[in-house]
Amino acid sequence: MNNDKVVIITGANSGIGKEATRKFAQEGYTVVMACRNMEISKLVQQELMQETNNEQIKLMNVDMSSFQSIQQFCLQFKMLYNKLDILIHNAAYFNHGEKYRLSTNNIELTFATNVFGPFLMTTLLKDHLKQSTDPRILHASSNIVKHFFDSKKKIEFDKIVGNKIDKKNHSVYKMYCQSKMALVLLTFKMAEEYKADGISIHALQINGAKMSKATLNKVTLKWRTIAYVQNVFFPPPKKMADLYYHICTLNESKMTTGQLFNDKGESMIPAPKNPTFIDEVKQFSGSTYYPHYAASKENQEKIWDLCAEITKDYRAKEILC
Numbered sequence: 677m678n679n680d681k682v683v684i685i686t687g688a689n690s691g692i693g694k695e696a697t698r699k700f701a702q703e704g705y706t707v708v709m710a711c712r713n714m715e716i717s718k719l720v721q722q723e724l725m726q727e728t729n730n731e732q733i734k735l736m737n738v739d740m741s742s743f744q745s746i747q748q749f750c751l752q753f754k755m756l757y758n759k760l761d762i763l764i765h766n767a768a769y770f771n772h773g774e775k776y777r778l779s780t781n782n783i784e785l786t787f788a789t790n791v792f793g794p795f796l797m798t799t800l801l802k803d804h805l806k807q808s809t810d811p812r813i814l815h816a817s818s819n820i821v822k823h824f825f826d827s828k829k830k831i832e833f834d835k836i837v838g839n840k841i842d843k844k845n846h847s848v849y850k851m852y853c854q855s856k857m858a859l860v861l862l863t864f865k866m867a868e869e870y871k872a873d874g875i876s877i878h879a880l881q882i883n884g885a886k887m888s889k890a891t892l893n894k895v896t897l898k899w900r901t902i903a904y905v906q907n908v909f910f911p912p913p914k915k916m917a918d919l920y921y922h923i924c925t926l927n928e929s930k931m932t933t934g935q936l937f938n939d940k941g942e943s944m945i946p947a948p949k950n951p952t953f954i955d956e957v958k959q960f961s962g963s964t965y966y967p968h969y970a971a972s973k974e975n976q977e978k979i980w981d982l983c984a985e986i987t988k989d990y991r992a993k994e995i996l997c
């Protein structure tokens with residue numbers, strides 16, 4: 677029934693991305709696994725093709741931190757497919773404890789991978805999304821954005837472009853937190869911008885999903901130990917993968933755009949500007965509210981403008997290719 681539907685999932689070789697690939701393939705979609713590590717990804721592709729009996733699991737190479745790689749990916753995708761139904765930005769860089777790193781485009785690596793890369797890919801694929809009868813985009817955010825309930829917390833815009841970063845005080849944890857907030861801001865602004873084209877865009881606030889050994893091995897010992905403990909309590913990645921599927925196929929979410937969902941699939945609302953004590957308890961213990969920071973039009977526009985500015989050469993060049 678979904679045979680002619682095409683979904684791209686970035687970072688599809690492990691964790692939630694792998695489970696989401698499995699789910700969409702089981703439901704008969706053509707799934708394009710957009711992955712960086714082709715050796716591992718090829719094995720995952722074969723495993724899932726056998727298991728789901730779906731030969732339409734394709735593997736394409738992309739490094740989400742590199743604008744050139746994203747351009748190349750989009751060109752190839754457009755040569756192979758004449759439309760795109762669902763785009764899931766699942767890949768993320770979160771090597772907590774790692775030192776300061778820059779992308780090939782001189783952008784702080786967390787922001788390059790988690791924010792500017794997705795923005796560029798979506799922009800380059802927009803015309804293909806418009807060819808779908810029900811185009812959807814999903815951004816994987818995180819409950820780490822709860823740090824923004826502290827009204828002093830802000831995205832440090834001056835730390836994003838490489839040569840301006842104060843390397844001594846750099847923290848990947850902080851940048852990861854800020855990048856996931858930027859993704860929420862981008863979701864809200866992009867939803868407005870893409871509404872006229874009928875493209876629906878949402879974000880999911882993920883509280884936690886068991887991490888694979890490979891993922892745990894990427895982070896430093898301190899973070900690995902914390903993650904091992906968290907893993908005991910976290911649900912399997914399948915739970916979030918099912919939510920990806922639910923949000924991207926639900927009729928109700930087609931009717932709306934620009935929502936942030938919690939891990940129960942409920943639409944979240946902005947926290948009150950002047951929270952009462954009860955509101956504050958709800959903010960920290962529940963998942964009804966998202967930080968007021970994300971509701972600010974000014975913040976949404978700032979991240980949108982920055983995305984447009986930083987990727988402008990790569991959006992323009994694509995047209996010339």
Ligand SMILES: NC(=O)c1ccc[n+]([C@@H]2O[C@H](COP(=O)([O-])OP(=O)(O)OC[C@H]3O[C@@H](n4cnc5c(N)ncnc54)[C@H](OP(=O)(O)O)[C@@H]3O)[C@@H](O)[C@H]2O)c1
Pocket residue numbers: 686687688689690691692693710711712713716738739740741742765766767768769770789816817818819882883884885886887888891910913
């Ligand atoms: N697990 C949790 O508790 C949790 C909590 C909150 C939010 N999330 C979010 O959920 C999403 C999935 O996380 P996960 O737990 O499933 O982690 P995961 O298993 O480590 O998956 C992350 C994927 O992203 C890929 N990736 C990283 N950098 C990339 C790049 N530059 N280009 C292409 N692919 C790249 C990785 O590929 P490689 O193999 O090449 O590195 C991997 O396939 C992420 O957005 C994460 O921030 C997870």
